[in-house]
Amino acid sequence: EIVMTxxxxxxxxxxxxxxxxxxxxxxxxxxxxxxxxxxPGQAPRLLIYGASTRATGIPARFSGSGSGTExxxxxxxxxxxxxxxxxxxxxxxxxxxFGQGTKLEIK
Amino acid sequence: xxxVVESGGGLVQPGGSLRLSCAASxxxxxxxxxxxxxxxxxxxxxxxxxxxxxxxEKYYVDSVKGRFTISRDNAKNSLFLQMNSLRAEDTAVxxxxxxxxxxxEGGFDYWGQGTLVTVSS
Numbered sequence: 001e002i003v004m005t006x007x008x009x010x011x012x013x014x015x016x017x018x019x020x021x022x023x024x025x026x027x028x029x030x031x032x033x034x035x036x037x038x039x040p041g042q043a044p045r046l047l048i049y050g051a052s053t054r055a056t057g058i059p060a061r062f063s064g065s066g067s068g069t070e071x072x073x074x075x076x077x078x079x080x081x082x083x084x085x086x087x088x089x090x091x092x093x094x095x096x097x098f099g100q101g102t103k104l105e106i107k
Numbered sequence: 108x109x110x111v112v113e114s115g116g117g118l119v120q121p122g123g124s125l126r127l128s129c130a131a132s133x134x135x136x137x138x139x140x141x142x143x144x145x146x147x148x149x150x151x152x153x154x155x156x157x158x159x160x161x162x163x164e165k166y167y168v169d170s171v172k173g174r175f176t177i178s179r180d181n182a183k184n185s186l187f188l189q190m191n192s193l194r195a196e197d198t199a200v201x202x203x204x205x206x207x208x209x210x211x212e213g214g215f216d217y218w219g220q221g222t223l224v225t226v227s228s
Contacts, residue, residue, distance in 0.1 A: 001169075034214035036152070043202060043218035044144075044152065050213060087152055091213045094166045096142075096154040 116222030129203030
């Protein structure tokens, strides 16, 4: 099983600033990585797939990068609606696995 | 509009069974992989199971193998999760999600609102 490790567990950032979230895989997942945003009481929303491609309707301030074992989600200028929990997920191998999540909170 | 709606959750005793359903609409259900993902209270997301469009291949997380069965009825645009020998650690919100495994894109692009399964005596 591929273990996905996200860091930090909690990130405090001010609105308008940049947020950088990290995700590391225990072995290579190529570019088969997705990022999701989850808000309380809502289903997760797909943000990024293929490590760097924004899903339909996702604002350009969200960007993903990386391949192999190291990945980054960057939110260029935080809006109030961006404060949430973010998960990475690999779909390169069965079983699919998620990271434990990064909570992005208002500083 | 793509929609997936789960049902069937509830309170069940340890060792009991429950069958979850997911009704899909707004897309050609028979052409898509489908998956179940769960989230225990206060915890992160955990993939549970996936099924090929024609139902011929199924994959499970180790912790549910032999206890859970994923299935689908393409004629009724429905996905199911039969859960047997339930344990307290299976308590979670269970999400049905459309899985883009068959394409080069990947990821779960549409999710339901989830159905809560509570395993407790």
